Amino acid sequence: MQETSGYDPNYVMGRSTAETDRLKRQSQLYDASTWQLLREAGLSPGMKVLDIGSGAGNVSFIAASLVGESGAVVGVDSNPAIVAEAASTARSLGLSQVSFRVGDITAIELERDFDAVVGRLVLIYVRDPAALVRQLLEHVKPGGIVAFQDLDWGEGPIANPPSPLLSQAWGQVREMFRRAGLNNRMGLALRGVFVAAGLAEPRMSLFAPVGGGADFDGYDYMASGMRSNQPHILKLGVATEAELALDSFAERLRAEVVAANGVFALPTFVGAWSRKPPR
Structure with a gap:
């Protein structure tokens, strides 16, 4: 790969056991939507897939379920600890077709024969996502699949009736993204990223878990997301630790929503897929 200024290594969610736990919880809530995106994009048995920012390996495992034992999935992440955990999980699941590598996606040496490149919640942390996608296309075969799913953190949460505590937390995270120089609407920005990278108009979808009750x-x-964000919220002066009061956040939010007999939506993930132009 050539050098690019498109990658921002400052992952605001942090690198901790709490963040790894959050990623596992996120998997339970969002993996079905990621599976649907990758299936619609065309992942099928025998394909070789590159998963960037692979984290705990959840997207790689979803891809593996679609490409089967005859396929291969290579996950890349810059965090050695989480790569080791992902590799251990793959072994425990018997997924011999899945492997993980530690490295900066802009610098690591990779093959150029992938049938697809995929990623979830990656491009939001990139200063120039279109440049990174163009770079990744060098490793994808002509006609290969490009599929990403990213966050769209809108102006406020969807809740009925409105939840004051949820709205407060939502605003704090939105302001953290703004002060960190990140695009909190990256999900809906995927269309522009794909087109700027030279891809055809992507097919897109939107997903958010919704619920209420105890x-x-x-x-x-x-609460786990706020906990992972807390260091940057504090560092950027968005709120104090006392104002966040994360030790009681989950129970306070549960009590507020249950008392109002309400429901609310978790953050929205937007998926987009297209194909690399043929030769």
Whole structure:
């Protein structure tokens, strides 16, 4: 790969055990939508897939379920600890067709015979996502698949009735993204990224888990996300630790929503896929 200024290594969610746990919780809530995106994009048995920013390996495992034992999935992430955990999980699941590599996606040596490149919640952390996608296309065969799923953190949460605590937390994270120089609307920006990278108009979809009641997993997921974001929220001066009060956040949000007999949507993921132009 050639050098590019498109990659931002400052992952605002942090690199911690708490963040790894958040990623696992996220998997339970969002993996079905990622599977649907990759299936519609055309991942099929025998394909070789590159998963960038592979994290704990959830997207790689979804891809493996679609390409089967005759296919191959290569995940790349810059965090050695989470790569080791992903590799251990792959072994425990018997997924011999899945491998993981540690490295900066803009610098690591990779083959140029992939049938697809995929990623979830990656481009939001990139200063020039179109440049990175163009670079990744060098490793994809002509006609190969490009599929990404990213966050669209809008102006406010979807909730009925409105949740004051959720709205407050939502605003704090949105302001953190703004001060960090990240595009909190990257999900809906995927269309422009794909076109700027020289791809055809992508097919796109939108997904957000919705729930209420005492047993909804969304309360703990929002709390885990706030906990992973807390260091940057504090560093950027968005809120104080006392204002966040994360030790009680999940229970306070649960009590507020249950008392109002309400429902709310978790952050929206937008998926987009297209194909590399043929020769």
